[in-house]
Amino acid sequence: MAETSTLPTGAALWRRQIAAMLGLELRKTFLRARALPVVVVALLPAVLLALRALAVELQEETPMPAAQVATIYGGIFQLFFLRFVLFFGCFGIFTYLVRGEIAERSLHFYFLAPLRREVFLVGKYVAGCLAAWALFTVSVLLQLGFAFLTGATAGGTAYLLEGPGAGHAVAYLGVTLLAVAGYGAVFLALALAVKNPMIPAAAILGWEWLNFLMPPALKQISVIHHLQSLCPVPIPSGPFALPAEPTPAPLALAGFFALVAVLLALAVRKARRLEVLYAGD
């Protein structure tokens, strides 16, 4: 039997098991054709900003002041990157972690190992987060580079490297990491709860987009609500928004982590009852 003197117990065993999972999962996430659409979506804002910079240079337009670009980029980040790019990127990565195994009839590889379902789920979640963090932080760095470090932005280099832009960049990266953790938890739980997560994901997208219309209590049940409080450049919510005090950063973080914890707890509960039932069996 595998119980030997070299076998750790408790948390040390779980760490070793998760490490074993990560190698396989990261390979599966990146080194496959299926990952390509997610990579394309992740890099889309950077590509658009690069095209904008190229167009300004080719048409010899007047460069836009850095402060104005910062405001526009704040909108791009919150309205396009967070609510669309990162949302769908995380959907692709995190729903595939479990649903992909079921579709490819390989879930039993993990379920035949002496792996607590909680450890299995955490391993999957961490693997998904690492893959998505790598992808989306690279995307944000490229976006910032194309937005501020090209000739299309006047004073962009000084703004980003010496001015307030440096702090904003750190904040954007931090929000990206948190967004991955948040949407990752949402989609992992969703993939465990339903067979086809597409329609519920569309409903969640609507919920996230319409968050600004909701009363304060309902706003708490949203990833975007907590994240936009942490974004460095606020964007207008529009005339129909229900007025609410901006959440202080510590409260936003606490609320965010509480939401992630609840979602992961639900996912664990589902994972513990998950059966290996493949289509066609």
Added chain:
Amino acid sequence: MNRAGTSTGALSASRERIVLEGVSKFYGEVLGVNRIDLVIGPGITALVGPNGSGKTTMMNLIAGLLRPTEGKVEVLGLAPDRPEELFRAVGYCTQWESFPRGMKGWDFVYLYLRLHGLPAAEAERRARTAIERVGMTAAAHRRIAGYSKGMKQRIKLAQAIAHDPRVLVLDEPLNGLDPLARAETVELFRGFAAEGRFVVVSSHVLHEVDELADRVVLVHGGYVVAEGEIESVRDEISAERPLQVLVRCDRPSALAACVFSEDHVVEARLDPDRRGLLVRTENAERFYLLLNRLAAEGTVEIDAVLPADDDVQSVYQYLIGAASPGST
């Protein structure tokens, strides 16, 4: 029908048994297995039944891949819904031909051992040993997608035995193996059984089971219809279904005349080569007594008495094939 060896009240002793107690599994409205009471001891136990009879469902329930709708499963006293304990003791070679995409044979076994928490060096050593035992060393570093069916079967087997489990659950393990690999694999199972371990094997190829198993569990339509040693199962059902015996003798016609007068004989038919008589009897004991008497009197000279249906195939047909064409 009574079930030999069944003991539903044996849960207290279940630390050395695999126990299914009142187990049912429904897939929505569809029956998987129903009201299974089964106690499996060490040695080789074969689950026999046609495709769709519930064998795989039973194995998946034992391995915790499925949860019973009703009832309770215990493997050596362990609950299958605690995989962290169960799979230290259990190795399961499933029927699924699918593997994590892009994986090589070596990775399939090695990573499985790493998931056990074994350090790299020990996982490597065990993976090498297991792969060697199934004769896959040369192909271990090739992608599984390029393997033949038999090779896939063998690498799954290597994974199942790699952690040296006490319980080996094998779903149609001889599928796709060539005769040599088949013989080696059967020897491997026998070796496991000889060490006092549990080998639970399923098959719908019945002659395999005859060669392999100590005990059989006949499954049909989600029910266990009989279990025990093949001979005892046959005895159990003899009261309900006639026993078929081939008597090789010098005067089969004379023997036929004698046995026809016996009320327990339902059929006697001359063998096509006219050197034997095929007899169906409802009372094996009385028939053998009759044969002894006729031999002692010199009515016939008996060369051999061969149970013509004492294999699993025949028992299986008796039990579940009554309505099917060609059933006895």
